[in-house]
Amino acid sequence: MKRLPIFLATAVYAVPAIADLPAELNGFWQTDGYGTVAKVQDGNIKFYQSAGDICIEESGDAEALSALIDNSNLVLTKDGRTVTVTLPFAQHQIRAERLDALPDACQTQSEDTPEANFAAFAAFLEHNYPFHDIHGVDWQSIVATAREKIRSEMSDEELFEVFKQMMAPLQDGHLDLTARIDEENVRFEPYLGDTLSRLFQEAKDKGVPEKQAVEAFFGPLWYESIPNTILSGQGRVVGNQRIQYGVLNGDTGYLALATVGYFDRRGASPDEEMAATNAIMEEIMQFFQTSGVRFVIIDLSANFGGYNHFGGYEFVARAIAERFASEPVQAFTKYAADAEKSPRTVVTLTPSNGTRFEGPVHVLTSDITVSAAEVLVLSLRALPNVRHIGKATRGAASDVLGRTLPNGWYLSLANEVHVDNDGRFWEGRGIEPDVEMTVFEQASPVEAHANLIRKLATQN
Incomplete structure (x- = not known):
């Protein structure tokens, strides 16, 4: 499946300094859609995954990311408040607006607890995933029911099972959760086709x-x-x-x-x-x-x-x-x-x-x-x-947006809409x-x- 690095990343990346980034880009940025915040300082970029009150900073693939970023694919407006990014060979652009400061939620790292992982998982699928209605899913109701099962002493296996139950009604071919539990890789995809x-x-x-x-x-x-x-x-x-x-x-x-x-x-x-x-x-x-x-x-x-x-x-x-x-x-x-x-x-x-x-x-x-x-x-x-x-x-034509939970588990979800020339939207069917x-x-x-x-x- 294809994964889309949003504002040049889906997760958070700290990359080596990029010499030709303009100094005017220094500051804080929020993408329009895609739930990503960026901090730029003298060619150094750090990314955060944002969803409601959740904001998670994480290390990632610096070399891959730095290969995408240069002054040639960034366009900054004259007032310095908006930047657009064009990915290599792409026609689609990603837009980000300048923030006056790093959001409060991004200034504190989330703890690796069942409660914190549940909060991040629920928020990412609430704010970054747009197709609940297609699958007839009341996400807030699912979250409320699942929250009653979360305990501070629960095992990784039990937490993963809760997440599986929450995802199961979303029959989406681009939705999956991968985890490392007891030295084994575990993956759940709710829909694979008949x-x-x-x-x-x-x-x-x-x-x-x-x-x-x-x-x-x-x-x-x-x-x-x-x-x-x-x-x-x-x-x-x-x-x-x-x-x-x-x-x-x-x-x-x-x-x-x-x-x-x-x-x-x-x-x-x-x-x-x-x-x-x-x-x-x-x-x-x-x-x-x-x-x-x-x-x-x-x-x-x-x-x-x-x-x-x-x-x-x-x-x-x-x-x-x-x-x-x-x-x-x-x-x-x-x-x-x-x-x-x-x-x-x-x-x-x-x-x-x-x-x-x-x-x-x-x-x-x-x-x-x-x-x-x-x-x-x-x-x-x-x-x-x-x-x-x-x-x-x-x-499942949408590009995939990747979200990483505080414990390192990786959630993939679709968040783009593709419409054909007759105005038909095929996602989910x-x-x-x-x-x-x-x-x-x-x-x-x-x-x-x-x-x-x-x-x-x-x-x-």
Whole structure:
């Protein structure tokens, strides 16, 4: 999944001095939306996570953050009261207003107690998470009920269980809590979609670890069925083994992506990831062109999205979609749900300067398709030559806002709104296809997927 560092961070970061930051930036800043406060002094920046009366300071990835900050992506108004930040390759801007002083709540570090962790958890999901109504959840009622279970002597396991119960009604594909308890990593995600949930339940019934259940599905699909059954051993694998492509039936191009991003390596800079994406897409487009491809299937049905600490891989999704565009188009509109003054960002696609395919395209999705993959779906659907088929996506297109509790547990939540060109908001319910088709049948999901691809290839 893609995670968005807000005002260049989601958590709090103390970074090395940045020489070219203007002295006029010194002072205290509050982002419009995203719940982040920043303290800037002579190129040194410290970030705080803010939600109501809660404000938490925390150390973070200084090197990754400092790579994002320079004078070129900051715009300060003449009166020095407002600054806008543009993340690398992004069209979306984040706005912050100057504060006269650091808020009182940010001047005292929260204690690591069950009560303090509960207060932070409840506040983050109250003030930073905007989708309670979509899921029919009365968050204040849930908090009131859960508060009665909080005791100063309760164990980490008991506290984590309370948080799980609070999160469970929020069937959101971008909501999860990770913790380190008794030397083990623990994670809870309240919603994985029907397909993955079914696989996990089957694994639980058999006493098999969940990770093993996913591998038992994805392994045969990605490493056996796609290269051998669908592409008949004639396909190509690129992008850090996350992309497969080839030609079916002589004139149908097939492009399968397991993620959106990571095509260079984990931890790659935005420049490196963009360069890798452009090089790979140029290779694929040229191959389709020289192979006489007249129709393309973009298979995102088993795409788990993309994530990094540089603002997410939305720019990768745009770069891919622009290879299928013949003219500039508006793709979608995005904004922070809790922003009050910032303008909404209209995200546009501009046809790539490289080799493009402008013929008919089918994009295939399922309820596994999530996060940056859904941003790619929104972008492709804006093109007149693209038809969306399969099943609805998982419904978690928003960038992820990360919040760290006083005990170090990490809460991921969605707080942005993505609206398509028809004004439709798909968060929490999934992007519905133009033509619904079953992708992963329960009895034999991998075989059903291959049969569907073959069927589509013969219908172009």
